Amino acid sequence: MKNNMFMALTTTAINGAAAIITPLTGKPELAQLLLAICSLASPFLSIVLLKVYIKADDPPELVRQIAALESSIKLCKQDLKDENASPEFRQRTRLQLEHFQSRLQNARADFEAGRAHVVTPFSTD
Structure with missing residues (x-):
């Protein structure tokens, strides 16, 4: 709304x-x-x-987490384009890329799940 x-x-x-x-x-x-x-x-x-x-x-902590994950994903994609990288390195990088993408998909939900919401009670005095 x-x-x-x-x-x-x-x-x-x-x-x-x-x-x-x-x-x-x-x-x-x-x-x-x-x-x-x-x-x-x-x-x-x-x-x-x-x-x-x-x-x-968005809260600054969440923005930093998302920016860090997006930066890591970008770096992994650049590493996968490197022609001089060994097949083992590429395989590890693909696994890390999938891990970072999965964390990015769930970043908001994970952030909200770990966030403590404080309700301030009204004063009756």
């Missing part, structure tokens, strides 16, 4: 800004074209903004 509201609000804000700014171009044909383009592009821009918002809303 929160994400749907964010999408609706950002789409409305983008379209509203376009409706205010486009008449300043001075040419009605250009203003109409820009308004049409903005109205078509605003849902896609809202999706990008929603992804940024969700990423910014």
